[in-house]
Amino acid sequence: MFIPQVLALEFQGVWQQGAMLVGHAEPGSKVVFQDRVVSLTPQGYFVIGLGRDVKGPLVVAVSRGKDSRQYSYPVAQREYKIQRVDGVPQRTVTPPSAKVLERIRREGRLVRKARADNDQREDFLQGFHKPLEGPITGVYGSRRVYNGVPKNPHYGLDIARPTGTVVTAPAAGIVKLVYDDMYYSGGTLVLDHGHGLTSTFIHLSGALVKAGDRVVAGQAIAKVGASGRATGPHLDWRVNWFSVRLDPALVLEYFPAAQ
Known part of the structure; x- marks a missing residue:
């Protein structure tokens, strides 16, 4: 037909x-x-x-x-490994009080709001590059066990680098959120690439931009840290389509930025 x-x-x-x-x-x-x-x-x-x-x-x-x-x-199914992470602060495994739980919920609402915009910019069409180079120490989808306690899956790409290493924008966008010290994610930055696609960078030691800034691909935006639930300095880079958590490694593989 x-x-x-x-x-x-x-x-x-x-x-x-x-x-x-x-x-x-x-x-x-x-x-x-x-x-x-x-x-x-x-x-x-x-x-x-x-x-x-x-x-x-x-x-x-x-x-x-x-x-x-x-x-x-059809959708190809994946198998996810279990990753055991020991040595994180125990308070980030078992929150110690109702006050802390309310803080966690409040910070979660801020991140969800930053990811919710349906901005009509087309920055995502230009492709993506790694926000920094370094050893990959954590991957998307793995089931995390912190200090022996099973927790939610990991939704980012972990790249180990020393504290203070510069993080660059993997694609152009608008900075939606900069937060110095969230309970789990520490220093947190959300960058909007348009049409509901966002990058989130966590465990940062500092930001080099502020909310509302327009940044270009490759621009320095933050510095690696070990804040929040972390055992050492690294970048945890996450990609979302609205609330849907995506694999940054697949984004890099199928949508590389032009050299």
Whole structure:
């Protein structure tokens, strides 16, 4: 059967747990993914994200005028390892009081708010580079055991470097949040790349930018630290599509910035 070109969808990336995908539809189309109407650029590009444990098939619906169609995509499942981390402050494993728990909830709300904007900038289309080079000491998806206590999975890419090492913006964006000392994540910075895609940098020793700043790819934005729940100095870089946590390693693999 002939399918009108206006209903065609194309994707860059891989349909795999933790993946970011950039799609293209005819400009002016309506695209719906996981019950969310997805914003398109004037040229028809859009971004979506797949969570750590999402299962397929996933449906993307596209419509324009009276025409509509649904596409179904299988999702490759992943196996995640267990990572044991000993030597973190025990207070970051078992919060000691109701007051601390309220602080944790309050800080979580700040981060969720910073990730919630659907800004129409297109910075994500320029690709990404590592915010710094160094040994990889933690990966996305691994089930974390802190001081012998099983906790939530790890959702970032850990890069070990000495305290004070400069962290650069992996892509252009707007700084949405700078916070000196969150309970779990320590020094925290959220950078918005547009269309719900954000980078978060945690355990920092300091920020070199402030909320509201526009930064370019490669610009110095922060310094490595060991604040929050950490055993030593490193950067924990996280990528989100709104509240969906993505794998930074897959972002780098499938959406590298031009050299």
